[in-house]
Amino acid sequence: MARFTPHTEDDIREMLGAIGVETLDDLFADVSPKQDQPLDLPSALSEYEVLEGVSELAGENITGLPVFLGAGAYDRIVPSAIGAITARGEFLTSYTPYQPEVSQGGLQVIFEFQSVISELTGMEVANASVYDGANAAAEAALMTARLTKRDPKVAVSAGLNPRYREVIETYRVATVELPFDGGTTDFSEVPEDVSGVFVQSPNFFGIVEDVGAASQAAHEAGALSVAVCDPISLAVLEAPGNLEADIAVGETQPLGMPLLYGGPYAGYMATREKFVRQLPGRIAGETVDKDGRLAYVLTLRAREQDIRRARANSNLCTNQALMALAATVYAALMGPEGLRKVAELSISKAHYLARRLGESGFELRYPDAPFLWEFAVEMPDVARANEALLEAGIVGGLDLGDGAMLVAVTEKRRKEELDRFVEVVADAQ
Amino acid sequence: MLSSEQTLGNLIRDKGRPGRRGYTLPKPDVDEISLENVLPEDALRKEKPRLPEVDEPTVIRHYTNLSRKNWGIDTNFYPLGSCTMKHNPRANEAAAAVPGFAGLHPLQPEDQAQGALRVMHELQVFLSEISGFPAISLQPLAGAQGELTSILMVKKYFEDAGDEGRTNVLIPETAHGTNPATATMAGFNAQSIGLDEHGCVNVEELKEKADETTAALMITNPNTCGVYERNISEIAELLHEAGAFLYMDGANMNANLGRMRPSDAGADIMHFNLHKTFSTPHGGGGPGSGAIACSEKLAPFRPVPVVEKEGESYRFVSPEKTIGRVAGFHGNFGVLLKAWNYIRMHGPELKDVTDMAVLNANYVRARLKGTYRIPYEGPCKHEVVVQPPKGMKALDIAKGLIDHGFHPPTIYFPLVVKEAMLIEPTETESKETLDDFVGAMLELAQSKDLEEAPTKAPTRRLDEAKAARQLKAHW
Structure with a gap:
């Protein structure tokens, strides 16, 4: 029986004796209505088996690629x-x-x-x-x-x-x-x-x-x-x-x-x-x-x-x-200068990407507004762009549903990834 | 104890010096932008924040030493009543650290997140089987939010039905403080309901109070006295006759696995505390998960999104009359994954979890009986409420326990029991640990001068009034 419960059969017998009851069921005598069927759950797995299963399930997610999604959650460096x-x-x-x-x-x-x-x-x-x-x-x-x-x-x-x-x-x-x-x-x-x-x-x-x-x-x-x-x-x-x-x-x-x-x-x-x-x-x-x-x-x-x-x-x-x-702990490790650096790197990379997209004929939705590391870019077919990006090993930005993509760039994104992003979306339109 | 503090000061910021860094970032590989060129001047920060400027070794030592001033289940027996401080299997942590989950962005399209959606769907099925309810929501981010979500669903149900007179939510005197606070937050009046001699909801009083103004009763079962609500089916009937719902606070579900299903008992909606019953770490007070389960009648009101299986794939759907969104994304996914992991490691043997938890509580109860006063007849369920010998204070016994190396139980709760000590040993403690704990409790019952305790902890008793009077919550 025991998984994370230490009792042996002897322990249980001694403890029931100290309580003054015969069986575990006696401790639930007042419970009504009782559940009389065993729980219909998949049978218990060992740690090794369950973690194998977790890895398999993880394999059904697409991760490990550069991510250009933001909108409230950002793919940043975790020390x-x-x-x-x-x-x-x-x-x-x-x-x-x-x-x-x-x-x-x-x-x-x-x-x-x-x-x-x-x-x-x-x-x-x-x-x-x-x-x-x-x-x-x-x-x-x-x-x-x-x-x-x-x-x-x-x-x-x-x-x-x-x-x-x-x-x-x-x-x-x-x-x-x-x-x-x-x-x-x-x-x-x-x-x-x-x-x-x-x-x-x-x-x-x-x-x-x-x-x-x-x-x-x-x-x-x-x-x-x-x-x-x-x-x-x-x-x-x-x-x-x-x-x-x-x-x-x-x-x-x-x-x-x-x-x-x-x-x-x-x-x-x-x-x-x-x-x-x-x-x-x-x-x-x-x-x-x-x-x-x-x-x-x-x-x-x-x-x-x-x-x-x-x-x-x-x-x-x-x-x-x-x-x-x-x-x-993050704030302590980074300190005021490190935090500033994270922001500046993200801003520099985002503006580089925005500029390169501009050079390839993509317009920012709000060209005159000051942005940091996230921007909306006009794109006639965002779904197609994101498909092409995924094929190229990139998780694209958020489809705003009205002909624009919301793109987030963090300090993690490398120049090659940014360049590749531009190439792929330009080809896909 | 922490000798370096005299020279370094207490806080992480005191341990730094301008110019020190704790982390090295990648070098820029594109032209660095000057902020002045891209942002309006008045938007720029003038003074830098006073954050620590420290190196990594200092950070690690500081927080490692702080951790040594903290007790957890890993270091000490922690029988905090109604909190289910059971061992947290490390396989759960390993599961949540798998990169294929840790690196998944919440807005990746569903077809890129099939593994995560499958975990959520399977967890929905498991919780459905455990509770007996057909519908689940994994969205609420903590127990208190599970309560609020449930009561907001009840509210919306009555609005949808055009039944505007239901302004009251009944709350038993044993309830957690979150219950009445939730009722208020959802726009109801919290109406108190008394207990009978067994510590259970007073059915006669309920007969008078449940009427066309009642929206729901919030019951915890077993209740916070550790007593099974023996009349729960009748309570459910009375509420249903009055057109109201029975909500069950699932804080104490560790007493029910495989033994009782809330839907069979007549409840309409409930929340789970996945961090209690299904062993995900409490983390010093969060993160948790307050997943809910409900009947077909309330299912259309669940928050968005819910996971559905369609053929071999999984997708998010919005329940038809949803109350809306309660979390920024899709619930505390990491906690959901850990709970899924725990349930997979137990399967139908979850019943043994409950059996051992209830055995341990009754064993402690039996051993303390005679020295400590036990206000309610047994058997108790997964926790037991006791009172110190006459003339002694729960607070003093609690602080005395610290000097014996035990985290105190919950004290002064439930409010209906004077000098209450609510002890929840959980199933993961051995008989030897329980015997040692009982030994300490019995010794403390004979002790004098406990006002000075603790003397062996990182600090003595604190001046709590000063903290409130001269608020200093920022360095």
Whole structure:
């Protein structure tokens, strides 16, 4: 029987004796209705067999090729040191640090993660992370409603990742559409009744938006502004905290997390200290122990569901601690210069590709808008281009469905790959 | 203990010096662009972020030493009630590290991701068999999100049916805090329902409260007292008669595998905690997965996407009346893969997992009985709630356990039991470990001066009030 259960038949007999019952079934005497049939599942496999099966299944996926897909998840370099740290059983197999005396490692990591996020966003306080970027956006939308005491309703544009918008709407937040023109959002006419105004920069099409204008428009409407920012971009772009944004959120996957078909990743949320009581999720704070030694603890717990129950500011229970650890180790390894280098390499390569595509007759959808490492390029037959790319050993960009491809270029892409991309799509049109 | 801290300071940033680097990037192979030439000046960052500037050896040593100030299942017995801290098989980690999964972009077309979709589809089938429900969604990213997804589906069901008067969700007093918080977040009033003398939902009270204003009852079974809800079928009937749904919080499914199927018991919808029942690592508090299972009636409301098999291939589909999207992509795929892996390693023997988990909890219960007060009659299921001898505090016993090398159980929860200590040993612990734990518990029950404990941990007890009063959450 035993797989990960240590008991021998003798153990079981002794333990049943200590309990004072005859059989294991006796322990389930109160269960009703009982399941009388064995579970109809494929029979148990050994570790060796199951992992052989995993490798076979993995072979049915197409990976190991240069990837030009982005749209919220990026094929970036993951330093080896990250996996070495996240595999430490002390981190991997622990849980939420309810007992701070034996959880100082995890708590300090959260404190450092919050600090990294606060530094990047220019905000005073960040939480310990949430499920993913889309959920960070949804939680921020709800936060704007609580802080403005308005109904949850946010202004968004086509520049916001459509998946983020969908999650916001699932969370019963209404959305109103702002005009999107020439690759950027027009914030000149924000409705007066919204609780929040969203600005994503770089936006869904890779273009740098005017975060300051969004903040100003939000404040004039009595609303709060939410900036959605790729953390790598914040190595080169002005921090949303310096552009009067009230809340900054985003996806930390680019900070050292493998693509892994969409998760687990982690969302970040940062804000002004005056709004901290409406910030959902865990927050680690500094304190001292009985001997006056510096230590960390989960704090401002009266916001949370296990204390406040129906009146909590969210139902969030855990964060994405292991992914926050990965992001923290990534930020430490890279430092401010390394992060900047990642951004600059990506920008240089993306602009090289865009220029080469231009030379081959492809037009950018938004030729006058400033972009970083992702851009939409007009392409009459994206499906055909992507087929040809795949045949040439390249995973092409995202088909926007309206005659354009959204192309992401990271620091991983080599010049030969970029050149090959241009050749193949030019031949395919 | 960590001697270098006096000179280096505590935080990773304190250990750096301007100019140090921890990682070398490839050299540029295209012309380097000057940012000023491609971006508007006022968009550019003026001051660089105060991030650590450290070398790789320092990074590794810093986080390795931090890990040594953290307890996990790998280092210590961790009987945290309602959290199912079972051993995390390393085959799961090996599976998720396979490059053919780790390198898969979530927006690659379905025909490039058939292996991943097949894993998801098979996991849907497995969870269907385990729960008895025909429909599954793997989208929710954690247990709490599984709850929210389920209750949002219930909400949408009634909106779709034009039944606007259902404003209440009933929550038993034993419920996790996420249940009432979820009800509020989904736009319902959380209405409390009391317990009977066995610690179970009070059926007489339910008869009065379940009416045309009720949308659902959120039940955890076994409940957070470790007690099986013996009237679950009757509860389901009462709710169905009132036109409402029974939602089952699956946090405690480790007690039910192969022994009870929630759909047979009359539930309409439930969530699993894949990170609890199916052994994926808790990671210090995430990532998890809160996959849900539901009846045909609620299936059209599941979030997008769901995986369907068509001939020999797999594809994503959108349920007809979907509540929408709850995750940026397709759920925490890495966690799904690990849970799939675990189920494949067990097959029908999953029942033994439950049997051993329940055996271990009842063994601890039997051994503590007489010294600790046990508020509810046995047998318990996978966890047991106990109370310290009169005059002693759960907090002191918990901190005392740390000095014995045991992670404390969940304390002061469930709220209905004073000085509650909720102990969930799980199936992966040996009799010897349980005997040692019980020995420590019995010794602590005789101890005085536990206010000083712990003394052997990385820190003493903390000043939690100071942390909130003088918030410092950023270096």
